[in-house]
Amino acid sequence: MDDTRGRITREGIRIYEDADFGGMHAAGRVAAELLDAVAPLVQVGETTERLDAFITQMVHDRGVTSATIGYTPAGRDPYRHASCISVNHVVCHGVPGPKVLKDGDILNIDVTVIVDGWFGDTSRMYVAGTPSRKADRLIQVTHDALMKGIEAVRPGNTFGDVGHAIQAFVEANRMSVVRDFCGHGLGRVFHAPPNVLHYGRPGTGPVLEEGMFFTIEPMVNLGRPETKELADGWTAVTRDKSLSAQFEHSVGVTATGAEIFTLSPAGLFHPTYLAP
DSSP states (O other), rough: OOOOOEEOOTTTEEEEHHHHHHHHHHHHHHHHHHHHHHHGGOOOTTTTHHHHHHHHHHHHTTTESSSSSTTOTTTTTOOSOOOEEEEETTEOOOOOOOOOOOOOEEEEEEEEEEEEEEEEEEEEEEEEEEEHHHHHHHHHHHHHHHHHHTTTTTOOOOOOHHHHHHHHHHHHTTTTEEEEEEEOOOOSSEEEEEEEEEOOOOOOOOOOOOTOOEEEOEEESOOOOOOOEEETTSSSEETOOEEEEEEEEEEEOSSSSSESSOTTTTTTTTTGGGOO
């Protein structure tokens, strides 16, 4: 769907109107509710294709549209699933399949839905069974890195400020930020300017303005940041086979900071909800 609302900056970034925040909240809430609903199913012995089938059925039951089913970037075959499910050393774009979850597996589930023309895009981490101490710390650092990035969102700051906040925090914890993938603008389209890098120098890049909509979705590795794509044309993994984690929110810039469109209604965004 063409995005014709608001004005466009010289960098090609669309500035939305106050009334458009409501549409993004509605789409973001549905996406977050899908991830809330699948949480109890992430268990040892479950398969990623069954998790995806559950999400697909929920999309149908809610009467909304999956933005990923049939999504066809240039040079790739159409994607056939309502979610990407990335397990352990899979960085992103993991394709659901017969893989059985084992005790200690960590996984990111990423969904995007279209509600009344607006795109809601979010992902979060889950754990099957009990994570290792290293995995648990990776998940915490990745979550906190996302929130550090969101804290840097305010009019007058730059996208370099956002990336630097994430990078500095991650590297201070002796982990690495993936540089091969980034966040993106969205609204009434799935992907639009700007590219939201999760690393950078303060004061660089486009200036944030009230009315910008975009995702922040840092991918953090326990080892080195390099990735490689598998033969399926979708799945990206760490080159050194180290664990990877990711959290993603869709946000809008307000007069005073950031408004998060994809908050978990049930408070299940961080897997510590599993703690006794």
